[in-house]
Amino acid sequence: MVIKTFSSAVEGFQGAKVQIEAISLNALPNIYMTGLPGEVVKESRERVIACLVNLGFDIPTSKILVHLSPANIKKTGSHYDLAIALAVLSAESRMLQCNLSKTGFLGELSLDGTLRPVRGALPLIEVLVADPTIQIVIIPKGNTREGSILKSEKIRVAETIEQVLLFLREQDTLETCPALAYQTAKVKNNIFDQVRGQTIAKRAVQIALAGRHHLLLVGKPGVGKSMISSAAVELLPPLCHEEFIEVMKVYSSSAVETDSFIETKQRPYRSPHHTISSSALLGGGGGTLWPGEISLAHHGVLFLDEFPEFRRDAIEGLREPLQSGVLHLNRIGKSASFPARMTLIAAMNPCPCGMLSTRDNRCRCSPEKKAQYRKKLSTPILDRIGLMVNMSEQNLGLERPSDIDFSTVRESIEYAFEKQAHRYKKLPGIFGNGMVPNCRNLEDFHLDHKSEDWLKVKQKEFGLSLRRIGQLINIARTIADVERKENISLDHVLESWGLRCFDFYQPS
Numbered sequence: 001m002v003i004k005t006f007s008s009a010v011e012g013f014q015g016a017k018v019q020i021e022a023i024s025l026n027a028l029p030n031i032y033m034t035g036l037p038g039e040v041v042k043e044s045r046e047r048v049i050a051c052l053v054n055l056g057f058d059i060p061t062s063k064i065l066v067h068l069s070p071a072n073i074k075k076t077g078s079h080y081d082l083a084i085a086l087a088v089l090s091a092e093s094r095m096l097q098c099n100l101s102k103t104g105f106l107g108e109l110s111l112d113g114t115l116r117p118v119r120g121a122l123p124l125i126e127v128l129v130a131d132p133t134i135q136i137v138i139i140p141k142g143n144t145r146e147g148s149i150l151k152s153e154k155i156r157v158a159e160t161i162e163q164v165l166l167f168l169r170e171q172d173t174l175e176t177c178p179a180l181a182y183q184t185a186k187v188k189n190n191i192f193d194q195v196r197g198q199t200i201a202k203r204a205v206q207i208a209l210a211g212r213h214h215l216l217l218v219g220k221p222g223v224g225k226s227m228i229s230s231a232a233v234e235l236l237p238p239l240c241h242e243e244f245i246e247v248m249k250v251y252s253s254s255a256v257e258t259d260s261f262i263e264t265k266q267r268p269y270r271s272p273h274h275t276i277s278s279s280a281l282l283g284g285g286g287g288t289l290w291p292g293e294i295s296l297a298h299h300g301v302l303f304l305d306e307f308p309e310f311r312r313d314a315i316e317g318l319r320e321p322l323q324s325g326v327l328h329l330n331r332i333g334k335s336a337s338f339p340a341r342m343t344l345i346a347a348m349n350p351c352p353c354g355m356l357s358t359r360d361n362r363c364r365c366s367p368e369k370k371a372q373y374r375k376k377l378s379t380p381i382l383d384r385i386g387l388m389v390n391m392s393e394q395n396l397g398l399e400r401p402s403d404i405d406f407s408t409v410r411e412s413i414e415y416a417f418e419k420q421a422h423r424y425k426k427l428p429g430i431f432g433n434g435m436v437p438n439c440r441n442l443e444d445f446h447l448d449h450k451s452e453d454w455l456k457v458k459q460k461e462f463g464l465s466l467r468r469i470g471q472l473i474n475i476a477r478t479i480a481d482v483e484r485k486e487n488i489s490l491d492h493v494l495e496s497w498g499l500r501c502f503d504f505y506q507p508s
């Protein structure tokens with residue numbers, strides 16, 4: 001008789017169900033494995049035999065073939081142990097007589113029968129929970145937190161294989177996962193209000209965060225670029241449940257600690273140093289594909305200080321994720337996709353020495369040096385950044401009244417998030433105005449005649465691309481949202497235009 005049971009595999013960010021079949025054959029006793037098992041899975045055979053023998057089972061007494069399907073997915077990791085051990089025991093039918101075909105198992109076996117937690121468990125559990133044919137998913141106790149995040153009645157936790165056997169024989173029960181208690185994140189020191197002046201930069205941060213638009217802050221050292229960016233995470237509302245699961249899935253497949261925002265559902269804020277390698281920034285790795293900083297900032301903020309100083313390949317690698325919110329990785333025959341729908345806040349000096357200014361210019365850089373510095377940011381990268389603010393110049397004629405304080409901004413962002421959640425509820429993968437590719441097709445994005453005419457004039461004057469026009473309208477939509485206006489008007493389009501100063505990256 002063929003025994004069937006289930007476990008799961010993960011490729012990058014997405015999980016896939018894996019069926020485990022075992023059959024006992026009349027031949028010399030041994031266990032054979034087929035179905036593209038990786039090295040660690042092949043070793044599972046030894047762990048399973050040692051563990052079961054240690055528990056007093058006399059196995060194998062026949063030739064047992066274990067097949068993992070679909071065969072085209074490479075199975076890596078030690079979490080198949082539990083499912084394989086139970087399939088083997090069941091194939092030797094006198095040892096375990098129960099139906100395993102509606103149960104999924106995850107867990108590495110220690111030789112004494114303890115179940116060890118699985119790294120990257122969240123997508124693995126999720127795929128089993130989401131499958132309607134699977135009624136129970138048994139996971140190691142060490143993965144209780146991932147089980148709790150998914151809030152499913154199907155999940156049970158076990159500490160040892162013996163507990164699992166008692167459960168399968170209906171001699172004992174297994175615990176479910178407790179609900180997680182979330183707390184509201186406390187605002188620690190209100191950094192946003194500590195930045196004096198800089199009302200345009202504050203406004204740009206408000207718009208960037210509210211609509212998920214990318215922002216470049218340019219300014220002399222010490223002008224408050226880092227400070228204003230580090231305030232971002234406190235300005236954002238907590239993750240909704242759907243976003244929280246996505247973020248946790250990314251973190252689950254990395255080695256990064258998650259305690260801080262598991263309790264509060266606070267959005268991630270990542271600020272890697274400019275010496276970071278491109279694979280650490282974008283994702284990659286050797287045997288396993290790891291998410292990079294851009295994915296760890298998914299649904300949150302990625303702050304890149306000294307932006308032009310990052311490695312060229314790292315900066316250029318941002319093109320795809322800045323545009324689509326996803327990064328496709330191909331490394332040594334492996335491919336995977338990781339989500340990266342973050343808001344980029346990049347910061348840079350106006351020139352290498354940092355002192356270039358239209359007022360009080362004390363710059364000591366040669367024209368060549370300045371040109372070289374600015375060339376580090378290519379046009380395709382700058383095209384993807386809809387908001388650019390020069391923090392060194394105060395006389396832009398765009399100064400806003402000082403009502404731009406922390407509480408007002410936070411409330412406006414929260415309101416804009418609610419509006420956008422409602423607007424995009426039928427558009428999967430779109431969470432904010434900055435992520436809309438064809439805004440003209442959407443009802444809320446209609447412009448009045450004045451705005452249309454104004455845009456036509458600017459398009460002609462500057463030869464603006466369709467991408468730039470779309471970007472201007474998307475940002476105008478966010479401005480209307482934070483202002484609690486139903487329609488986009490010319491004021492919003494004008495402010496959207498004013499929040500991207502073109503000139504600073506032209507050598508002067």
Ligand SMILES: [Zn+2]
Binds near residue numbers: 354364365
């Ligand atoms: Zn300079």
